[in-house]
Amino acid sequence: xxxxxxxxxxxxxxxxxxxxxRPDRARxxxxxxxxxxxxxxxxxxxxxxxxxxxxPNVLALGLNYRRHADETKIKYPDIPVMFIKTTNxxxxxxxxIILPKAGPDEVDYEAELAIIIGKKAxxxxxxxxxxxxxxxxxxxxxxxxxxxxxxxxxxxxxGKSFDTFCPIGPFLITKDEISNPNNLRIRxxxxxxxxxxxxxxxxxxxxxxxxxxxxxxxxxxPGTVILTGTPEGVGFTRNPPIxxxxxxxxxxxxxxxxxxxxxxxxxx
Numbered sequence: 001x002x003x004x005x006x007x008x009x010x011x012x013x014x015x016x017x018x019x020x021x022r023p024d025r026a027r028x029x030x031x032x033x034x035x036x037x038x039x040x041x042x043x044x045x046x047x048x049x050x051x052x053x054x055x056p057n058v059l060a061l062g063l064n065y066r067r068h069a070d071e072t073k074i075k076y077p078d079i080p081v082m083f084i085k086t087t088n089x090x091x092x093x094x095x096x097i098i099l100p101k102a103g104p105d106e107v108d109y110e111a112e113l114a115i116i117i118g119k120k121a122x123x124x125x126x127x128x129x130x131x132x133x134x135x136x137x138x139x140x141x142x143x144x145x146x147x148x149x150x151x152x153x154x155x156x157x158x159g160k161s162f163d164t165f166c167p168i169g170p171f172l173i174t175k176d177e178i179s180n181p182n183n184l185r186i187r188x189x190x191x192x193x194x195x196x197x198x199x200x201x202x203x204x205x206x207x208x209x210x211x212x213x214x215x216x217x218x219x220x221x222p223g224t225v226i227l228t229g230t231p232e233g234v235g236f237t238r239n240p241p242i243x244x245x246x247x248x249x250x251x252x253x254x255x256x257x258x259x260x261x262x263x264x265x266x267x268x
Contacts, residue, residue, distance in 0.1 A: 064229025104144030110230035198231030
């Protein structure tokens, strides 16, 4: 099912089943998105599509694509390398990525497949991990490279957690719609030019392994968003480097999920 979380014309935050034939309206979903749900016959007009969940945590992986590790000249990790993106960074499709006044001058894009956890997971095996996944969405792990690498001495969280630095959406695609999340085309398109074009088959750690491994160190709560890493082609590895600037439009496209598009603005 293609699910959206949206703001209705009268100001309600609702979940709905999205119909591409009627992109201005959605069939309202009753119930707990992390439990039992029912798609009703009632439709509501979509005023704004919101992030597909309001996550309790955003967890992210670094160096999880072979060719991305190769382009950064870093050895493949033995276990998933996790960092935190704070929840203030989460925005939905169409919302602007804000280049902050604090001074990051090297703000990069990262196309990522995001996992959305559906039920509490702790110490789950990779064999059972898929049972804890609700679905998937597109994500952009926006990163201030100058803060990530230099100003914060390679402590990644602050450079990746500025306000608006975690666009996700537009759809939550339930896991039954994607038989193999480890074989999806993934792209980043900046101002119409494709800069990342790869497949999730290049991931070092696949989706079940990621969920299982992270659940060993923390309880994964319903709604937790896990960013699974980015493929090669990021801006800071290019010659010359390409960083986001005011007026840009960046789109993350993932096969079977959709396209997440955000403009780039500078903080006033």
